[in-house]
Amino acid sequence: MSLSLHSRQVETRGPLLLVHGGAWDIPDAALESHREGLQSVLEAGTAAVQEEAEALAGVTTATRALEAHGAFNAGYGAMLNQDGAAELDAGVMTGATLDYGAVMAAQRLEHPVGVARRLLETGEGRVRMLVGEGAERFADATGTELVPNETLVHPRERRRHERIRAQAEANHPSRSFRPGGADPQGRDTVGAVMRDATGTLAAATSTGGTPFKPPGRVGDSPLPGAGFYADAHVAVSTTGWGEAIAAVGLARSVRERVRAGDSAEAAARASLSRMHEQVRAPDGGGRRADASWSPPRRPQWPSRRPEWPGRGRTGPTRVSVCNRTTTPH
Numbered sequence: 001m002s003l004s005l006h007s008r009q010v011e012t013r014g015p016l017l018l019v020h021g022g023a024w025d026i027p028d029a030a031l032e033s034h035r036e037g038l039q040s041v042l043e044a045g046t047a048a049v050q051e052e053a054e055a056l057a058g059v060t061t062a063t064r065a066l067e068a069h070g071a072f073n074a075g076y077g078a079m080l081n082q083d084g085a086a087e088l089d090a091g092v093m094t095g096a097t098l099d100y101g102a103v104m105a106a107q108r109l110e111h112p113v114g115v116a117r118r119l120l121e122t123g124e125g126r127v128r129m130l131v132g133e134g135a136e137r138f139a140d141a142t143g144t145e146l147v148p149n150e151t152l153v154h155p156r157e158r159r160r161h162e163r164i165r166a167q168a169e170a171n172h173p174s175r176s177f178r179p180g181g182a183d184p185q186g187r188d189t190v191g192a193v194m195r196d197a198t199g200t201l202a203a204a205t206s207t208g209g210t211p212f213k214p215p216g217r218v219g220d221s222p223l224p225g226a227g228f229y230a231d232a233h234v235a236v237s238t239t240g241w242g243e244a245i246a247a248v249g250l251a252r253s254v255r256e257r258v259r260a261g262d263s264a265e266a267a268a269r270a271s272l273s274r275m276h277e278q279v280r281a282p283d284g285g286g287r288r289a290d291a292s293w294s295p296p297r298r299p300q301w302p303s304r305r306p307e308w309p310g311r312g313r314t315g316p317t318r319v320s321v322c323n324r325t326t327t328p329h
Contacts, residue, residue, distance in 0.1 A: 014197065015049045015052060015194075015195060015196055015197050016049070016194065016195045017045045017048060017049055017058050017059070017062060017192065017193075017194045018192060018193050018194070019038065019041050019042070019045060019062045019063075019066065019190070019191070019192045020190060020191055020192070020237065020239060021034055021037060021038055021041075021066060021071070021072045021188070021190050022072065022073065022188025022189060022190065022239050024188050030071070033070075033071040034071050034072075036069075036071070037066065037069040037070070037071040037072060040065055040069060041062050041065040041066055041069070044061050044062060044064075044065045045058065045061065045062045045065075045192075047061075048061050048062070048194075052196065052197045053196065054196050054198075054200065054202075055094065055095070055096075055194040055195060055196040055200045055201055055202035055230075055235075056092065056094045056117065056120075056202040058192070058194040058196065058202070059092065059191075059192040059193065059194045059202045059203060059204035060092060060113055060114060060117045060204060062192040062194075062204070063090070063092075063113040063190060063191060063192050063204040063205075063206050064111045064113055064114055066190040066192075066206065067090075067110075067111050067112070067113060067190070067206055068110075068111070070154050070156075072188075072190045073188055073189060073190070073207060073208045073209075074088070074090075074189065074190045074206040074207050074208055075088065075110065075111060075112070075152065075206065075208075076110070076151070076152050076154055077154045077156075077157065077208070078152065078154075078157065078207070078208020078209070079157055079160065079208045079209060079210065079211045079212075079213075080153065080157050080158070080160070080161045080208075080211075080212070081209070081212065081213050081214065081215050081217070082212055082213065082214055082215060083215050084153075084158070084161055085107055085149050085153075085215070086107065086149055086152040086153055086157070086208060087105050087106070087107050087208070087209065087213070087215065087216075087217075088103075088105075088106050088107070088109060088112040088152070088206070088207070088208055088209075089102070089103065089104045089105065089106075089112065089206070089207050089208075089209060089218060089219070089221045089222040090102065090103055090112035090113040090115070090116045090204070090205065090206035090207070090221065090222060091103075091113075091116050091129075091204070091205055091206075091221060091222040091223065091224060091227060091228050092113060092116045092117045092120055092202065092203070092204040092205075092228070093120075093202065093203050093204075093224055093228055093229060093230040093235075094120070094200070094201075094202045094230060095200060095201035095202060095203075095230035095231045095232050095233070095234075095235060096200045096232070098230075098231060099120050099121075099125075099128075100120055100128055100224045100228075101115075101116040101117060101118070101119030101120030101121070101123060101128055101129075102116050102119070102128065102129040102130075102222035102223070102224070103115050103116050103119065103129070103130050103131070103135035103139075103222065104129065104130070104131045104132070104135065104218045104222045105131050105132045105135075105215075105216050105217075105218060106132060106135045106136055106139075107132075107136070107149045107152075108136050108139075108146040108147055108148070108149060109135065109136065109139055109144070109146070109147070110145075110147050110151070110152065111144075112135075112206055113204050113206045114144065115135060115138070115139045115142075115144055116204075116222070117204075118138075118139075118142055118144070119138065122142060129222065131218075132216070157208075160211065161211075161212065164211055164212050165212065188207075188239045188240065189205055189206065189207035189221050189227070189238070189239040189240070190205070190206055190207070190239070191203070191204055191205035191206065191221075191227075191228065191237030191238070191239065192204050192237060193230070193235040193236065193237050194235070195235070201230045201231070201232070201233075201234070201235035202230050202235060203228040203229060203230040203235040203236055203237050203251075204228060204237065205221045205222070205227045205228040205237045205238065205239075206221065207219065207221040207227075207239075207242075209221075209242070210241075210242065218242075219241075219242020219243060219245070219246065220238060220242040220243075220245040220246040220250070221238075221242060223246055224251075225249045225251055225252035226238070226242075226245055226246040226249050226250060226251055226252070227242070227245065227246075227251060228251055229251035229252055229254075229255055231255065233255075233258070233259060234254070234255040234258050234259070236250075236251040236252075236254050236255060237251070238250050238251050243279075244275055244279040245275070247275070247278070247279050248271070248274055248275045248278060248279065250271055250272075250275060253267075253271040253274065254267045254268055254271050255267075257270055257271060
C-alpha cells in the first residue's frame with residue numbers, strides 16, 4: 001500500500017459540502033470527463049447549500065449526481081461483475097440520530113443512495129440494510145422505479161469487462177487501487193459529507209465495487225463504520241480497496257482518533273498507517289478517508305489527482321474536515 005500523503009488546511013464556517021469521486025491517479029485521457037462530472041455535482045451541491053438543505057438531503061443529492069454522470073464507479077458507470085452486470089452498493093448516515101440505511105448487490109436501482117436514504121427514513125429501525133432482491137423489492141414497494149440492468153452499463157465498462165476477463169485470474173482485485181494497476185482506466189467509490197446550517201452532519205458513499213468481482217461481493221462502502229460514518233461530531237466517507245478498509249473499520253477509526261484529541265489530519269494518517277501495517281494482500285492496496293471535523297483540514301490519502309471539490313455558502317472550497325461545534329453563519 002502506498003502512503004504518499006497530501007494535506008491542505010482551509011478555514012470555513014457555516015454550511016459545507018464535500019464530494020469525492022475517488023482517490024486515484026486519473027489518466028490524462030479521463031481527466032476532463034471527471035472534472036466535468038465533479039462540476040455538475042458542485043452545481044447540484046451549491047443549490048443544496050444555498051437553500052440550506054438538511055445534511056442528509058445534501059449528501060444524497062450530491063451522491064445521486066455522481067451516480068448519474070457516468071465518469072465514476074457508481075450508478076451508471078459502475079464496474080461490472082464477472083457476469084457482466086452492474087451490481088451496486090450504497091449507504092447513508094445522519095449524525096443527528098445515528099440512523100443509517102444501506103443497500104448492497106442491487107442490480108436494478110438507478111440511484112442506490114436514494115434507496116438507502118429511504119430505508120433510513122422509513123425503515124423505523126426494523127431494518128437498516130438490505131441486499132439484492134430484498135433491496136429491490138423494498139425500492140419498488142416504496143415508489144422507486146426499477147430499471148433494466150443494461151441501462152446501468154456504461155460502454156466504457158463493457159469494454160473494460162472484455163479486456164480484463166482473460167487476465168482476471170492473474171490479477172488480485174487490490175491491484176486496481178495501486179498506480180499502474182491491472183486496468184488503470186477508472187476505479188473507486190464516490191461519496192459526500194456535509195455540515196448543514198444547524199451544524200448537523202451526514203455522510204454518504206456509493207460504489208460499483210471492484211472490477212470483475214464475483215456476483216454478490218460486498219466491500220466496505222455500504223457498511224457503517226467502514227465505508228461511511230456520521231455522528232454529532234464527525235462525518236466520514238471512504239474510498240479504496242473494500243476488503244482492507246472493512247478489516248480496520250476505517251471510517252470509525254478516523255472518528256475515534258479525532259474524538260480522542262487527534263487532528264483530523266493525524267487521525268487519517270494514523271488510521272491509514274494502521275491499515276498499511278496490518279492488512280496484507282498479494283498486491284497491496286490504497287485508501288482514502290474524508291472526515292468532517294475542526295479545524296477545516298484535508299486528511300491524507302494516496303493520490304496525485306484526488307477527485308474531491310467542496311462547496312460552502314460563500315463559494316467553492318476544497319476541504320474535507322469541518323467542526324460540528326463551529327457556530328454556523
